[in-house]
Amino acid sequence: MTGPLRAGFIGGGFMAAVHTRASRAARGHPAALASSTPERGAQAARDLGVERSEPDAHSLTTAGDLDIVHVCSPNRLHTEHTLAALAAGAHVICEKPLATTAADAEHLVRAAREADRVAAVPFVYRYHPMARQARAFVAEGELGTVLTLDAAYLQDWLLDPDDTNWRADPEAGGASRAFADIGSHLCDLVEFVSGQRIHRLTARTRTVFGRRADTEVTNEDTAALLVELGNGALGTLLVSQLAPGRKNSLTLELHGTRQSARFEQERPEELWIGRREGSHLLLRDPATAAPDSARMSVLPPGHALGYQDAFTAFVTDVYSAVQGGRPEGMPTFADGLRAARLTEAVLASAAQHGAWIETAPETSPETEDRT
Known part of the structure; x- marks a missing residue:
């Protein structure tokens, strides 16, 4: 892959501002942004210096010209938006928490592995x-x-x-x-x-x-x-x-x-x-x-x-x-x-009023993702 990565951003709030600044500093090209409404997306794209806005997350993930998608939407939407980006062939940075349940998080790990995409969470x-x-x-x-x-x-x-x-x-x-x-x-x-x-x-x-x-x-x-x-x-x-x-x-x-x-x-x-x-x-x-x-x-x-x-x-x-x-x-x-x-x-x-819970990690090829 040559040239700046073309990056898309789902979300238009504080974290989207952090992500777009970081993308630009990392020599990426902030190409598209979608927010909760078309109007908010258009305003956020103007404010953050993103090339264009898309009317919604679906339009952004299916646009076909993005190398990587930054998911900065509310937590409950992380799974939906990440799966859509992976299905479109994009690499993904998803804000934490990766998902609101461990089952959904495991689903995303497997989806990223099957798609052979880089998939990262900003524990910065x-x-x-x-x-x-x-x-x-x-x-x-x-x-x-x-x-x-x-x-x-x-x-x-x-x-x-x-x-x-x-x-x-x-x-x-x-x-x-x-x-x-x-x-x-x-x-x-x-x-x-x-x-x-x-x-x-x-x-x-x-x-x-x-x-x-x-x-x-x-x-x-x-x-x-x-x-x-x-x-x-x-x-x-x-x-x-x-x-x-x-x-x-x-x-x-x-x-x-x-x-x-x-x-x-x-x-x-x-x-x-x-x-x-x-x-x-x-x-x-x-x-x-x-x-x-x-x-x-x-x-x-x-x-x-x-x-x-x-x-x-x-x-x-x-x-x-x-x-x-x-x-x-x-x-x-x-x-x-x-x-x-x-x-x-x-x-x-x-x-359980403070019961001890075992948290020893469980790792397997099925739940590891591409790094």
Whole structure:
């Protein structure tokens, strides 16, 4: 495949803006966009600098001139839109959650495999250079054996009962909200950086406001988990969309037998390293970083990289994979399926008043996707 990839986008909101910027920065060509109505699609295409609008998702996926489709529609439509894009021969980036049920997520993994298409989910926090550096430290034994971890993803955008969003409607967003939306990111980063799967978990969830505007809310505002990794390490995870002052506070701290490491998404240029005899901040520097971290460092030290840069790095990797590359650590539909299974385990545990649920990964050729 030569020349810029022609990209289509289903959705016209915040995430579509992030995706179109990343596509352009990754040297793709934003060619078409469809939103919930023809009018909204036309306006979003103009606002985001996309070549044309299509009246609906069906028209976009059947247009025949797109190499890749970015699915940024509401959660309940992910399966429908992704299957249509794959059937049309396009590669796909689908926003998380990949699907609102693990069964649908598994269906999408198989469909992508059968179509032999690149299929990716934007777990983009693994694209911060210092998250990759933490991962390298774990893999190289710099931390020693990981014993415990402390992780959280906190936001405040649904703090008040008058705050609402389509995600609060279980028909549109799914049975899980806070965990499926941001807890999935947190678990992906835990497993990616630690190199260990979550093998067991116990969870409690809480829906603080049973109604938002005209919507009856049954999906959760907060979730708290205790997890056990494959090597026996224990960890605590807190997820909330009702934490005053926390805008996008994703943190991961790993405690090993030699030293600790802490990554904070809102301070992405640094990694805290803790030792018994003294601690320090390690600042991003590609000259001294692990190779995979240096690969993400597209700017010199002191020139801050942030969320949009991480998203661009993810899209760049996906576009590379479409053109035959095999980028290290690219999150695929298999990772989206893993997140869907963990989400269902959290809901099952909470429904059983915190019962321990086994979450050891199940892998087979039928449920792996093309990377």
